[in-house]
Amino acid sequence: MFYIQGYGILFAFILFSVAFAMAAITTSWVVHPKAPNKNKNSTYECGMKTFGDSRLQFDVKYYMYALMFIIFDIEAIFLFPWAVTYNKLGLFALIEAIVFILILVLGLVYVWKKDFLKWK
Amino acid sequence: MYELYIKIFEYLHIPTILAQISWPVFPFIGVAAVLVIVVIFLVLLERKLLALLTVRKGPNRVGPNGFFQTFADAIKLLFKEDIMATNTNKILFTIAPIIFFAPVMAVYGLIPFSESLIAINAAAGLFLILGISSISTIGIILSGWASNNKYSLLGGIRGTAQAISYEIPLVLSAIGICVLAGSMNLPTIVQGQSGGVVNNAFLNWNIFSWNMCPAAIGLVVFFICSLAEINRIPFDLPEAESELVSGYNTEYSGMKFALFFLAEYAALFIICVLISVLFFGGYLSPFNDYLSLLIFKNIINSQIVLNLFVNIEQIAWLMLKTYLLIFLIMWIRASLPRLRADQLMNFSWKFLLPLSLLNLFIVAIYRFLFPL
Structure with missing residues (x-):
């Protein structure tokens, strides 16, 4: 309940x-109050008339970070139940978690060495 | 309280199912009142404090010492014309501030303000707070995209990249707290930090068993990440005034802008409360007993009145810790310049993430050596 x-x-x-x-x-x-006019409803930029659409392509590096985020966030979700039951499981849980984290750290090192973390 | 409410319905011969459905309204009204008061006060505090730190006077026209300035601003924003540019996506443009604001407000119910003052005592409280509050990120990218403005789009993308990068060290250092407390329930986490480690009058104080001692690295990581999560200086790239003209909310005006504004200050408060709950013992006093118990124990006999005093004192302790943290964050705003985008990303992935994993390791070893 x-x-x-x-x-x-x-x-x-x-x-x-x-x-x-x-x-x-x-x-x-x-x-x-509602008093719209053409100039008021134009997009705010430096005072000139806006040209083109603003929905441009953006850099692929943002997607790299998003992929990394998914991997590590899932790791975090897996670690939550481990953290709550850690007291009852003892040494076995500690070693298991260290192995689990080390695998993911290996992934981080790989990404790091591949220079995906470099902001160009 | 809930039982009393049900009893009233039974007494009046109204079906109790109505009571069960209508019950959440009351905690929600309380939470909404807390949120609005806190935000109104925080905005004034920030403006006054920044004025003090930069040797100005700050707002001083409305009311005594400008005390009612925020009320005036709120009324002004309500009656401002809500301009929606012609080439925006109208529906998403309206939904975005709601998505940004609603999660922050819902999270207020999960915070234990004192031993008995908590609206939702969920078993997975910490997990829910982290999960629900991260929905706000969708509001950021949605508002940036829907505005169809170059500044807004840049601000929205930057904001999202920053929020997801700093989310991971934040969550990992929160897991460290779960290891220490053996639970995700916030009242349990707070109770786990009460003293009594050794048989010594001084070392028995609560302050020595707060989570900040074993999880010191986690505290630093959590604090830095929460600054980034709520887009405060030095991590305010998404809304950099001088380059992006306040980023994802450039196109917003009137009440929609006010919702962004409200959500930011509400998030500032909630994150400071969360830090004090997780690391500084929440509503516990730093000594080994509550002061009101020491003073009134022999004077007042009634247990209920004594309980009331203890609860009020607990709220006072929590607010003291929270406002010290808020002061620190505002002080940082007045002192530090903004980071560069590449520094921002590298700092999270190459420095904070390994550090938070190290913290998790240290905490796990600590809990292994000193089991609950």
Whole structure:
């Protein structure tokens, strides 16, 4: 009961938070003055007329970081249950975790040596 | 409280299912009030403190010493025209501030402000806080992309790259705390830091068994990463005023901008509370007993009143620790210049990540030598 009740309230909290933000935007939409004109609604750049679309291709190096992030984040998720039960498992868990982390550190060293971490 | 609420419904012969559904509204109202008050106060504090550190006066027109400046700003933002440029993606442009703000607000319910003042006592509290608050990153990249502005897109991409890079050392040093406490439940983590390690009156103080002692490296890593997560100086590349004109929220105005603003300060508060809960013993006092217990133990006989005093004192201790950290972060803002993009990425992947793994190793060895 303790578990289900806690997560139920959390779900309600997320819904309420979204509702709070939406209510704030709606209130301002009701009360704010509306006087649009062509120049006001143009994209803010250095004062000149904007040229072209802003959705350009961006650098592939960002994707490299995203891939690295996925690998290490999954590692972190695997480590959470290990951390919680660590006390009960003792030496075996310690050695297992060290092996697990070392494999991933090996991956980090590989990426490092391949210069993917270099910001060009 | 929950039982009392159910009893009222039973007494009035209303189906209790309505009570179960409507119950979360009350903690939420409390949380919303805390959030708004905290943010209004923090904005004023930051402006006054920055003024003090740069030998200016700061806001001093509205109310005594400019005390009501933030209220004036909030009302102004509510009544400002909400400009939406013609070539933005209208739907995403409106959704982005909501996605940025809502997770930060939901996380407030998971924080233990005192022994009995916690809205959601979830078993996986720490995990949920880290997970839910990282949803905000989607809001950053969405607002950058939807704005269709070069500044915003750059700010959004930078913000996302920075947030995911610093997420990993942050989470790994939080795992160190899970190892120390043997739990992800925040009240359990706090209780695990209470004293009583050795039989010595002085060394028995709580302060010597706070997690900051075994996880000192983790504390440093967590603090630096949280600065980056909430885009504070020196890691404020996504919203660098001087080059990107405040980055992903360049195009925003009115209430949508206010939501970004609100979420940033709310996140600043939540991250400082989290650091004090994880590393500085949360609501525990640094001594071996609560001061109010020492003072009132012989005067007040009623256990309930005594409990109330203890709870108030716990909130005071937590706020003291939190505001010291907030002061430190604002001081850093006044003192340090901004990092370069390549320095930023290298610092996370080549320095903080190995350091956080080292911290995890040290903490695991510590827990192995001194089991719970």
